[in-house]
Amino acid sequence: MMISQLIAIAKKDIQDALRTRTIFIMTGFLLVASMVSIAVTHTAMGGRLPSDYSVLEAMRGFVEHLEIIGSALAILLGYRSAANERGHNTLALVMTRPIRQRVFLAGKVFASVVLICGCLTVVFVSISVEIMVLTGVGLSTLEVAKLAIGFASTGLYMTAFFLLGFLFALHLKHLSHALLTAFSIWLVFVLIAPQIGDTLDPDNQAVGGLFSQLSVPHAQEVEIMNKLGTYEVIRTGIEQLSPSKHFERLTFALWGIKGSYIGMPLSELLSAKIIDILWLLGYVLGLGGVLFKRQVNFTGD
Amino acid sequence: MSELAIQTKDISMSYGDHVALDQLTLNIEYGEVFGFLGHNGAGKTTTVNILTTLLKPTHGKAWVCGFDVVSDSLNARRQIGYVPENVHLYEAMTAQENLRFLGQLSGVEDLQKTIDETLELLDCKDLANRRVGTFSKGQRQRIGLAQAILHRPKVLFLDEPASGLDPMGMKMLRDLIVKLNAELKMTIFMNTHLIGEVAKTCTSIGVLNQGKLVHKDTLKNVMDRFGDDETLERLYLSLNTQKVA
Structure with missing residues (x-):
């Protein structure tokens, strides 16, 4: 009974997203932005994509689009999923049926994960084809595997933001406050925190690296940085709070955008990035935990 | 009991x-x-x-x-069955789709037959395939009642x-x-x-x-x-x- 209820709710939500074309608009937007970014990278490099190591290097702009546009679209998807029920007062209609709150919520989350995966499948397949067409180089098995892991990471990253939008739209008294609050958090964690992390890095204060520009020997650099221990803890702490930074670190490593990971065996690369994977998982599990733990007000009183 | x-x-x-x-x-x-x-x-x-x-x-x-x-x-x-003061249904769905969805949540057996019987009982079979968003207050009330009695509640x-x-x-x-x-x-x-x-x-x-x-x-x-x-x-x-x- 619980499984059939979960499927009924998920099916209804997916049909609704298809009927209102929400998912098509979301996919189209992300697809156009991603394809343009790949084409621009290819043109900027004088048609010399890929580098010697990986065709996936062309995906730097794509990662940034996923980070910013992908997370914003996921918030909208989450907001819409809850706001539709609250706005039309259909929560009470559903919750006078013999259904548990957690089954109802699981059905809605499941539907949105399916929609996010559908959207990402179209985007990832399209940009893979675009890269192959532009470069004239096919993707190796390893590159396909790296793309698949990147796909899963993107799904996880977007699910975290979906849960954020969904949670606020489900629990805040006023729906307009829900969207505003979710986007304020998005602004802090997607745009501000990663920038603070970067701009406050002492070595980033001069082009090419401050210590290198000042010809500071490495031992002295370490000594200076040790004196800035507390400062560095705060700076990296701010950076660590951002799911976008973890997503970026993981995908930059996976797709060879960060040079030091090029040529590294996949298992070794994943071990090196396990902290970022755990952070992304932690966001989803944490927000999911709050979602399933909190009692929903079904009457709107 | x-x-x-x-x-x-x-x-x-x-x-x-x-x-x-x-x-x-x-x-x-x-x-x-x-x-x-x-x-x-x-x-x-x-x-x-x-x-x-x-x-x-x-x-x-x-x-x-x-x-x-x-x-x-x-x-x-x-x-129980429940009809709120303003009947709230899924506007983009037809009456039949609304009833099917809510019937599935209630675990109604032989759902299509029950939907047909309920619409017949409430004399609103003609509304089955129309989108709920287009209904008048009276028509909404009927479908609201239909969803509430679909699983034949006692109260x-x-x-x-x-x-x-x-x-x-x-x-x-x-x-x-x-x-x-x-x-x-x-x-x-x-x-x-x-x-x-x-x-x-x-x-x-x-x-x-x-x-x-x-x-x-x-x-x-x-x-x-x-x-x-x-x-x-x-x-x-x-x-x-x-x-x-």
């Missing part, structure tokens, strides 16, 4: 300092059509929200068909069902209530302001004032005592203007 369709014992509901419902004790037997009268804000909708498991009372206990609405809410929900809760209906719509609704009570043996709990409707459809009434039950009796006793529905209106008005201690 419990002898009472609905039972509440000292249920109260407070929102901060505001007491919406004050120690309500109510017993309603199977087969009754109970009219719950009271002015706006008297606590009628809060009572229905508690009995339909949507709200947890801040004090007291309530049972539907013997099932505690808080600790055994899933079983309580299996016994049907109607919150101000005649609100906003034209005279034809009100007559149709009255006939349906009588039909559901007579043919499907449903106990009906109806919140309303409309004395005339109560006099024509209910078997017992309760009057709520400032969250307190100030009168409860069978309609027959009230009519024997007061004569006609005009006098019933005077009784209602006098009970509602009294200050509750």
